Amino acid sequence: MTTGKGRKDLPTMMDVARTAGVSKSTVSRAFTQPGMLGAETVARILEIASSIGYVPNHTARALSTGRYGNVALVVPDVANPFFPPLIRAAQMEADRSDFCVFLGNSDESWRQEDKLVDRFLSQVEGLVLCASRLTDERIRAHALKRPLVLVNRDVPGIPRVLIDSAIGVHEAIAHLAELGHKHIVYVSGPASSWSNQQRRAAVRLGARQHRLDVSIVAARVPSYESGRAVVPDILATGATAAIAFDDLTAQGIMTGLADRGVSVPADFSVVGCDDVLGAATYPSLTTVSNRSDETGRAAMSLLLDMLGSRAVGDARVTLDTYLVVRNTTAPPPATRS
Amino acid sequence: MTTGKGRKDLPTMMDVARTAGVSKSTVSRAFTQPGMLGAETVARILEIASSIGYVPNHTARALSTGRYGNVALVVPDVANPFFPPLIRAAQMEADRSDFCVFLGNSDESWRQEDKLVDRFLSQVEGLVLCASRLTDERIRAHALKRPLVLVNRDVPGIPRVLIDSAIGVHEAIAHLAELGHKHIVYVSGPASSWSNQQRRAAVRLGARQHRLDVSIVAARVPSYESGRAVVPDILATGATAAIAFDDLTAQGIMTGLADRGVSVPADFSVVGCDDVLGAATYPSLTTVSNRSDETGRAAMSLLLDMLGSRAVGDARVTLDTYLVVRNTTAPPPATRS
DNA sequence: GATTGACGTGCAACCGGTTGCATTCGATAG
DNA sequence: CTATCGAATGCAACCGGTTGCACGTCAATC
Numbered sequence: 001m002t003t004g005k006g007r008k009d010l011p012t013m014m015d016v017a018r019t020a021g022v023s024k025s026t027v028s029r030a031f032t033q034p035g036m037l038g039a040e041t042v043a044r045i046l047e048i049a050s051s052i053g054y055v056p057n058h059t060a061r062a063l064s065t066g067r068y069g070n071v072a073l074v075v076p077d078v079a080n081p082f083f084p085p086l087i088r089a090a091q092m093e094a095d096r097s098d099f100c101v102f103l104g105n106s107d108e109s110w111r112q113e114d115k116l117v118d119r120f121l122s123q124v125e126g127l128v129l130c131a132s133r134l135t136d137e138r139i140r141a142h143a144l145k146r147p148l149v150l151v152n153r154d155v156p157g158i159p160r161v162l163i164d165s166a167i168g169v170h171e172a173i174a175h176l177a178e179l180g181h182k183h184i185v186y187v188s189g190p191a192s193s194w195s196n197q198q199r200r201a202a203v204r205l206g207a208r209q210h211r212l213d214v215s216i217v218a219a220r221v222p223s224y225e226s227g228r229a230v231v232p233d234i235l236a237t238g239a240t241a242a243i244a245f246d247d248l249t250a251q252g253i254m255t256g257l258a259d260r261g262v263s264v265p266a267d268f269s270v271v272g273c274d275d276v277l278g279a280a281t282y283p284s285l286t287t288v289s290n291r292s293d294e295t296g297r298a299a300m301s302l303l304l305d306m307l308g309s310r311a312v313g314d315a316r317v318t319l320d321t322y323l324v325v326r327n328t329t330a331p332p333p334a335t336r337s
Numbered sequence: 338m339t340t341g342k343g344r345k346d347l348p349t350m351m352d353v354a355r356t357a358g359v360s361k362s363t364v365s366r367a368f369t370q371p372g373m374l375g376a377e378t379v380a381r382i383l384e385i386a387s388s389i390g391y392v393p394n395h396t397a398r399a400l401s402t403g404r405y406g407n408v409a410l411v412v413p414d415v416a417n418p419f420f421p422p423l424i425r426a427a428q429m430e431a432d433r434s435d436f437c438v439f440l441g442n443s444d445e446s447w448r449q450e451d452k453l454v455d456r457f458l459s460q461v462e463g464l465v466l467c468a469s470r471l472t473d474e475r476i477r478a479h480a481l482k483r484p485l486v487l488v489n490r491d492v493p494g495i496p497r498v499l500i501d502s503a504i505g506v507h508e509a510i511a512h513l514a515e516l517g518h519k520h521i522v523y524v525s526g527p528a529s530s531w532s533n534q535q536r537r538a539a540v541r542l543g544a545r546q547h548r549l550d551v552s553i554v555a556a557r558v559p560s561y562e563s564g565r566a567v568v569p570d571i572l573a574t575g576a577t578a579a580i581a582f583d584d585l586t587a588q589g590i591m592t593g594l595a596d597r598g599v600s601v602p603a604d605f606s607v608v609g610c611d612d613v614l615g616a617a618t619y620p621s622l623t624t625v626s627n628r629s630d631e632t633g634r635a636a637m638s639l640l641l642d643m644l645g646s647r648a649v650g651d652a653r654v655t656l657d658t659y660l661v662v663r664n665t666t667a668p669p670p671a672t673r674s
Numbered sequence: 675g676a677t678t679g680a681c682g683t684g685c686a687a688c689c690g691g692t693t694g695c696a697t698t699c700g701a702t703a704g
Numbered sequence: 705c706t707a708t709c710g711a712a713t714g715c716a717a718c719c720g721g722t723t724g725c726a727c728g729t730c731a732a733t734c
Contacts, residue, residue, distance in 0.1 A: 116432075122393070699710105
């Protein structure tokens with residue numbers, strides 16, 4: 001009655017061999033090098049195998065060949081909407097090559113991440129670390145043991161895939177400048193984030209080129225709440241438009257503005273980053289889109305290339321971003337009428 | 338220069354044994370049954386081990402013990418916002434017991450799901466299948482080989498964790514009735530979905546109890562777009578409030594209503610399901626919340642219990658839902674002064 | 675002083691595959 | 705008729721651990 005247990009006794013290669021009247025080796029070869037065997041032998045073995053529900057044991061195979069057929073993917077927070085599309089794409093890419101993927105959630109902690117990597121090391125052929133919290137040193141140490149690909153983390157010598165926000169941010173600034181804005185504000189994310197640093201720099205540069213004033217307001221963590229919380233600071237700058245570190249922050253800002261009777265985009269323009277919300281906000285959010293799915297796919301693909309012994313050298317893939325104009329940007333109030 | 342390769346040669350147990358001047362077995366025991374060895378022997382071995390960077394090989398251990406230390410988690414779509422919190426919670430729960438988790442994305446296809454399960458079988462101790470697309474028969478077959486827990490899928494005899502929307506939906510209806518609504522509409526999701534069937538039934542029952550008229554409008558797939566698309570149908574029913582299959586659909590409906598100049602909640606009330614958007618919409622969405630994270634935790638916990646040989650019998654865990662009132666519900670226009 | 679037992683450790687088989695090498699056998703060549 | 709060769713298959717070692725059992729040592733017991 002109990003449903004527990006029932007494990008272990010999966011049929012083994014010996015079971016197949018015995019009922020087929022051949023040796024273990026032959027069964028093995030029937031699966032791995034059918035060409036080496038007689039055609040009808042192979043057919044018979046496969047037939048028997050599937051009839052008794054035999055599936056080669058991944059673990060045993062891995063032990064003897066060293067080819068685990070597994071890879072690991074580690075992210076800081078599965079629930080952060082930026083990651084699911086990335087995870088999904090990486091997943092499917094690995095699947096195309098019949099790899100199984102371990103998922104690790106570092107919970108924003110380098111200790112946890114280090115623990116996970118160690119746990120994974122002995123059963124994967126390679127790993128992808130997203131926005132890793134580890135030190136360069138630890139990353140290099142791990143990369144010595146197994147092929148490693150980084151996402152949004154730039155460590156020279158380690159293959160990495162980076163989302164280059166510069167282009168999209170420049171487009172956003174050009175867009176705002178064209179609408180007539182003269183003073184904008186960048187609402188920054190975590191100081192330690194590579195992406196944040198890059199975006200802030202891009203805003204500064206872009207603003208200079210378009211002769212816009214730029215203020216910086218710090219939202220400690222990237223979230224809806226913190227976006228909502230910094231609205232007073234934003235309004236205090238006198239700016240007429242904001243570029244937020246990410247969409248969640250932008251959305252919080254929109255709510256905060258609405259609470260104060262500031263209408264978007266009539267009175268104030270808002271631009272997000274990451275495009276994780278699609279057109280789902282109201283008004284729908286103008287944002288810098290970055291194809292996080294493509295990022296995941298590229299990283300996994302790069303890793304698989306390394307596993308295929310195709311040397312990738314000091315790969316540094318960057319992915320472009322682009323502005324998606326929706327309905328939260330408009331000319332500043334002063335320009336009207 | 339190339340960063341590829343560098344795999345394999347992780348230090349082995351023999352390496353440690355050799356430099357420690359002991360046998361393989363002793364090293365093994367130093368890790369698994371330290372109490373059986375001399376205290377200083379253990380200390381020395383562990384010291385040497387960490388100094389040469391030795392970590393026990395998960396795969397080899399699994400092969401000889403049959404305890405893989407891995408579990409698999411399969412979902413139809415990682416990118417569906419309902420799943421990430423669930424995945425995250427299941428992840429962390431497994432981690433507490435030092436289990437690694439494989440993530441599988443069935444891509445809404447039973448073939449893909451079946452393939453993944455077979456791939457996982459030989460390297461996991463058990464698996465959690467979320468909203469499985471497999472037939473009862475296949476599920477039972479797999480459950481024979483490895484402990485299996487289902488989420489939002491009700492197969493008698495197989496342990497399962499189900500989100501019971503009934504309570505939350507009833508609360509929602511009571512809430513709408515109290516506000517003075519007389520005619521509501523349920524915007525349904527996929528016909529094949531267990532959750533959808535349950536929610537629709539709950540709406541029907543609740544409406545009867547509160548003597549409300551209820552119409553059903555079908556949104557084929559649960560998405561922002563389809564929600565937006567069915568707005569004309571919704572308005573055609575003459576209802577003054579809608580309960581949507583999920584939050585994405587609800588959000589699409591809100592946008593569709595706004596496009597037509599129908600103001601929420603002044604002219605029309607909207608209630609979502611799943612609470613995946615938090616308070617991030619504007620106006621913030623009243624919704625039936627369901628703690629998908631707790632669902633993931635419970636399912637993984639149940640699986641681990643089974644692995645611990647604690648028989649769980651024909652477990653059928655149901656999780657309650659509850660209404661979260663935010664700003665998309667208000668009295669119907671007619672009721673107002 | 676011999677017996678007993680606890681303790682610490684080594685030996686070797688085993689988990690379920692893979693693979694280099696040896697073996698068998700029929701066919702073709704000489 | 706025999707030497708040769710290639711195709712098909714078996715043997716056994718190995719991957720890196722785990723674990724039942726045997727062995728040796730030393731102290732407590734009679």
